[in-house]
């Protein structure tokens with residue numbers, strides 16, 4: 419069996435969110451810490467799209483930033499292509515992996531230098547990594563990359579503000595591909611776009627994946643988008659992965675009560691065989707999370723054990739109720755929301 423391209427093990431990130439020292443001194447308040455990511459583990463196979471979903475603040479972006487090396491983990495390991503990125507792997511190995519790993523963000527405008535022409539933006543990784551020598555050859559490669567993402571090679575002479583949001587995301591993708599990336603971390607890449615443009619960008623990403631064998635870590639709060647993109651999905655709640663499921667399976671047979679609640683909150687979800695449960699309560703304060711399973715105050719099936727013990731991650735789900743067969747399960751089916759009909763199933 420080929421090893422996974424990406425291995426994330428027991429990743430943790432704690433932020434110090436204490437008030438300023440003097441305030442703490444006056445108020446005699448202790449330091450405060452926020453566990454943004456707590457013991458997260460998953461693998462991503464080569465050529466696969468693995469998605470992380472969850473409500474705002476569940477820790478998705480923090481995981482993404484640690485995976486690409488933009489943020490130092492408090493604990494845990496990220497191994498990419500056999501190289502321990504969080505350990506003491508030789509610098510040369512880590513540089514090689516970094517080049518082949520890129521990130522695209524929700525707001526492409528913020529990540530594209532507004533004063534640079536598009537051809538310079540796309541050529542920058544090629545120059546930085548010394549991938550191609552000679553200006554004519556670089557120009558040719560930039561034209562090729564722009565064509566690959568559905569832009570015209572002549573678009574290179576324009577500036578980012580001359581493009582629409584969707585076209586800017588295409589430029590960001592071209593720049594990511596310029597360094598011969600094989601692993602792309604996509605943090606809400608289409609959330610700022612109109613639904614029809616979203617579909618075009620998602621289809622482009624899938625097409626590029628097929629043609630170039632790309633691997634994606636896809637972060638989104640939009641379940642319809644995730645269902646379209648991902649072969650496997652991890653559901654995050656308050657810094658933990660509570661369930662990992664195969665794309666369709668997660669939608670048709672959710673195991674964790676939180677996954678069911680997330681699906682129930684999608685208006686276009688048709689429910690077969692079980693009652694839709696209303697969304698209960700709010701996400702607790704992550705600085706002072708509930709004991710035991712952090713979902714227990716919102717869970718209709720919680721008992722004393724749920725309030726006392728963190729559930730282990732077994733059979734792809736971390737839930738005492740599921741392991742003890744206390745939770746009724748039933749199939750659900752996701753209907754394609756309006757406007758997303760352009761997305762192939």
Ligand SMILES: Nc1ncnc2c1ncn2[C@@H]1O[C@H](COP(=O)(O)OP(=O)(O)OP(=O)(O)O)[C@@H](O)[C@H]1O
Nearest residue numbers: 433435452454473474475476477478479480481704
């Ligand atoms: N630099 C930071 N300092 C302090 N707290 C942070 C920092 N970055 C993130 N957090 C906190 O960590 C938690 C997880 O945030 P994160 O952005 O990873 O969640 P998310 O699921 O990606 O949500 P969103 O979709 O809103 O970005 C949140 O409670 C957030 O406030």
